[in-house]
Amino acid sequence: MAARTGSTDLAFPPNWWARAAWLLFGVYVFYAASHLEFTPARFAVGLEHGAKFVSRLFPPDFKRWELLVKGMVESLQIAVVASALGVLISAPLALFAARNLMPVWASWPARAIMVLCRTFHPVIVAILFVKAVGFGALAGILALTVASIGFLGKLMTEAIEEISLKQVEAVRATGAPFLSVVSYAVVPQVFSRFVGFISYETDANLRNSTMVGIVGAGGIGGTLFAAFQRFDYDFVCAIVLTIIVLIMAGEILTMRIKRVFKV
Amino acid sequence: MEPVSTEKAPAARVEERRAPALVLRGLSKEYVAGTPVLRGIDLEFAPRGITAIIGPSGTGKSTLIRCINRLVEPTSGEVLFEGKDLVKLSRGELRSARRRIGMVFQEYNLVERLTVMENLLCGRLGYVSPFKAWLRRYPPRDIGRAFDLLETVGLSAHAQARADSLSGGQRQRVGIARAMMQEPRLLLADEPTSSLDPKTSVEIMALMETLSEMHGFPVIINIHNVELARRFADRVIGMTGGHVVYDGSPEALTEAHLKQIYGGQDWLD
Numbered sequence: 114m115a116a117r118t119g120s121t122d123l124a125f126p127p128n129w130w131a132r133a134a135w136l137l138f139g140v141y142v143f144y145a146a147s148h149l150e151f152t153p154a155r156f157a158v159g160l161e162h163g164a165k166f167v168s169r170l171f172p173p174d175f176k177r178w179e180l181l182v183k184g185m186v187e188s189l190q191i192a193v194v195a196s197a198l199g200v201l202i203s204a205p206l207a208l209f210a211a212r213n214l215m216p217v218w219a220s221w222p223a224r225a226i227m228v229l230c231r232t233f234h235p236v237i238v239a240i241l242f243v244k245a246v247g248f249g250a251l252a253g254i255l256a257l258t259v260a261s262i263g264f265l266g267k268l269m270t271e272a273i274e275e276i277s278l279k280q281v282e283a284v285r286a287t288g289a290p291f292l293s294v295v296s297y298a299v300v301p302q303v304f305s306r307f308v309g310f311i312s313y314e315t316d317a318n319l320r321n322s323t324m325v326g327i328v329g330a331g332g333i334g335g336t337l338f339a340a341f342q343r344f345d346y347d348f349v350c351a352i353v354l355t356i357i358v359l360i361m362a363g364e365i366l367t368m369r370i371k372r373v374f375k376v
Numbered sequence: 377m378e379p380v381s382t383e384k385a386p387a388a389r390v391e392e393r394r395a396p397a398l399v400l401r402g403l404s405k406e407y408v409a410g411t412p413v414l415r416g417i418d419l420e421f422a423p424r425g426i427t428a429i430i431g432p433s434g435t436g437k438s439t440l441i442r443c444i445n446r447l448v449e450p451t452s453g454e455v456l457f458e459g460k461d462l463v464k465l466s467r468g469e470l471r472s473a474r475r476r477i478g479m480v481f482q483e484y485n486l487v488e489r490l491t492v493m494e495n496l497l498c499g500r501l502g503y504v505s506p507f508k509a510w511l512r513r514y515p516p517r518d519i520g521r522a523f524d525l526l527e528t529v530g531l532s533a534h535a536q537a538r539a540d541s542l543s544g545g546q547r548q549r550v551g552i553a554r555a556m557m558q559e560p561r562l563l564l565a566d567e568p569t570s571s572l573d574p575k576t577s578v579e580i581m582a583l584m585e586t587l588s589e590m591h592g593f594p595v596i597i598n599i600h601n602v603e604l605a606r607r608f609a610d611r612v613i614g615m616t617g618g619h620v621v622y623d624g625s626p627e628a629l630t631e632a633h634l635k636q637i638y639g640g641q642d643w644l645d
Binding site (some may be wrong): 277279280282283285286287288289292293294296297298299302303304350354 | 477
């Protein structure tokens with residue numbers, strides 16, 4: 114599909130397929146925007162509503178702090194327990210899924226489980242678990258555990274697949290049993306990356322644990338949603354500020370943890 | 377054949393000394409069906425001494441050495457070691473056979489994020505349960521042996537250093553000490569000096585020679601450096617195209633042989 118010009122060898126031959134694809138993409142963006150009634154007029158009206166809403170957020174109202182603290186503590190617990198369960202399940206699962214260490218019959222089922230765990234957003238999984246085990250923190254823990262297995266499993270699998278097999282070969286050559294090969298030749302190579310993944314996933318779970326409450330799976334999300342519905346915007350502001358503080362505290366904590374493990 | 381045990385009548389022990397430590401019979405390997413890398417290797421290795429295997433890159437030297445401890449599965453043939461055909465062993469039996477075969481690698485293959493001491497103790501993993509190994513609970517005898525070996529290879533000061541902080545020569549010493557931790561009856565070395573400078577190469581070869589004489593086990597070394605092979609080996613095996621084309625003393629190795637092994641002759645001038 115090269116363009117015909119006077120010269121036979123162009124330094125940068127135009128790629129007409131790519132140009133056509135970009136054009137098509139641009140056309141589709143306009144079509145989709147018009148279809149969804151995304152108009153400047155509506156946007157302007159929306160900004161006005163937004164300004165009114167923001168003005169009602171302040172000053173934040175911390176009078177119902179007991180409710181706030183109870184919800185936040187529950188969210189934190191959901192995040193920590195779900196992360197711990199997620200690590201416990203996904204680490205061995207990742208070992209099974211790693212194609213450089215395991216035969217196909219082991220790696221494919223393990224990969225299938227991880228893909229299944231990643232298929233749905235945690236909130237959708239939370240709805241399923243609320244139906245299954247009822248309202249409360251248990252549903253949230255289970256939902257976030259599923260999400261953790263999906264993501265940690267995938268990251269850990271990739272880390273294991275990137276290790277140096279020379280080190281594995283040397284340990285195997287000593288006649289070490291498989292579990293010792295794993296603990297001496299595989300774990301040392303992936304450990305620091307695993308600590309990074311786990312701290313990242315705990316961080317994500319902390320954020321998601323404030324969300325699953327919206328569908329009744331425990332934590333601060335339920336309180337937040339109720340406050341929204343009752344137009345208690347000042348209380349909403351208090352909750353949101355607390356969440357921000359919690360997430361930032363989590364960030365600092367993970368930095369400390371990484372330093373302890375010398376990652 | 378009967379498994380060789382250490383408790384035998386003196387007459388049997390004499391017999392044992394004469395019997396080869398390792399026999400390869402018709403050993404072949406095809407990574408891709410129809411294109412053999414090793415074509416029916418028949419070799420016997422005496423219970424003492426250094427055997428150097430020379431030959432051009434890609435001629436199956438590394439494959440041969442890895443077929444012995446089945447890091448590479450041979451396609452056909454026998455590997456007779458201590459009275460057993462290693463090719464026929466189950467996974468568990470193979471592991472116990474591997475415990476007695478030390479191996480040294482071109483790029484040392486130390487576990488880089490473990491300490492020197494932990495790397496040495498890898499040589500005992502075949503004897504310690506995975507749980508105890510994970511907790512670093514080794515028998516005091518193993519730990520004592522590790523410290524002794526570190527002294528032998530001159531790295532006593534580096535026991536707690538991480539393996540990736542060492543120089544190439546130091547790493548290969550750790551690699552040899554790890555193999556020695558296995559109390560090997562056979563040492564395989566896959567181009568142990570190819571990543572090292574000439575002086576360190578000689579030191580590493582001399583170290584293996586000393587240990588082999590001291591503890592009485594045979595060494596099989598793949599090596600690119602013909603001069604080093606001549607200097608240290610008791611026997612040289614020349615391979616080309618998956619065949620053995622020379623098998624004899626290093627003194628009898630002539631330029632004509634080298635020409636046959638490596639092909640061409642310009643490089644000899």
